[in-house]
Amino acid sequence: DAxxxxxxxxxxxTRGQQVTLRCSPKSGHDTVxxxxxxxxxxPQFIFQYYEEEERQRGNFPDRFSGHQFPNYSSELNVNxxxxxxxxxxxxxxxxxxxxxYEQYFGPGTRLTVT
Amino acid sequence: xxxxxxxxxHVSVSEGALVLLRCNYSSSVPPYLFWYVQYPNQGLxxxxxxxxxxxxxxxxxxxxxxxxxxxxxxxxxxxxAHMSDAxxxxxxxxxxxxxxxxxxFGDGTTLTVKP
Numbered sequence: 519d520a521x522x523x524x525x526x527x528x529x530x531x532t533r534g535q536q537v538t539l540r541c542s543p544k545s546g547h548d549t550v551x552x553x554x555x556x557x558x559x560x561p562q563f564i565f566q567y568y569e570e571e572e573r574q575r576g577n578f579p580d581r582f583s584g585h586q587f588p589n590y591s592s593e594l595n596v597n598x599x600x601x602x603x604x605x606x607x608x609x610x611x612x613x614x615x616x617x618x619y620e621q622y623f624g625p626g627t628r629l630t631v632t
Numbered sequence: 633x634x635x636x637x638x639x640x641x642h643v644s645v646s647e648g649a650l651v652l653l654r655c656n657y658s659s660s661v662p663p664y665l666f667w668y669v670q671y672p673n674q675g676l677x678x679x680x681x682x683x684x685x686x687x688x689x690x691x692x693x694x695x696x697x698x699x700x701x702x703x704x705x706x707x708x709x710x711x712x713a714h715m716s717d718a719x720x721x722x723x724x725x726x727x728x729x730x731x732x733x734x735x736x737f738g739d740g741t742t743l744t745v746k747p
Contacts, residue, residue: 560740561676561722561737574733576734619681625675
């Protein structure tokens, strides 16, 4: 059983560019959350998707947007990249109705903005 | 609103010694609490969780944690440290009784294990 997968593993972009990160949730999971982890810090919640809708959003600007597809996979898009967007981006999935409550994390995408 | 404070950004122990990583939380509703471990250049792996029921929870790799509501704490312990335990550890809190919504993480504690 594959866990949460993310692509690409690493990415280098220039300030002002746009980037798309992808996530496939663990089998049987229908809720996807995205987190940003800056160097030396804990993950910060960006937003969560369920039933193809953004259900909750953290304190991130509108440059950060997302999408969830019918197969539950998800994308994170960041426009007008800033140097401060350099971070590890983590995707986490969870099953909505099992009562398990924990989130399973992918390996992350390391984004470097130059 | 929820928050997590991990006391001590760096903890160093000798191999075989007790590991104690401290976590205090703040939550306006009954919380669910988690400890995760992160090895270099990897994602987060769940060590253990508290949702309801028994306040002493056991996790993988010999770790355990105790939920103390009166102290708003959820400290992580392991009786005997192994070299392989060297990693970054994160405590997290979520709103209880729902899968909706975010996890709020502490800033992490780096555990070093000396031979």
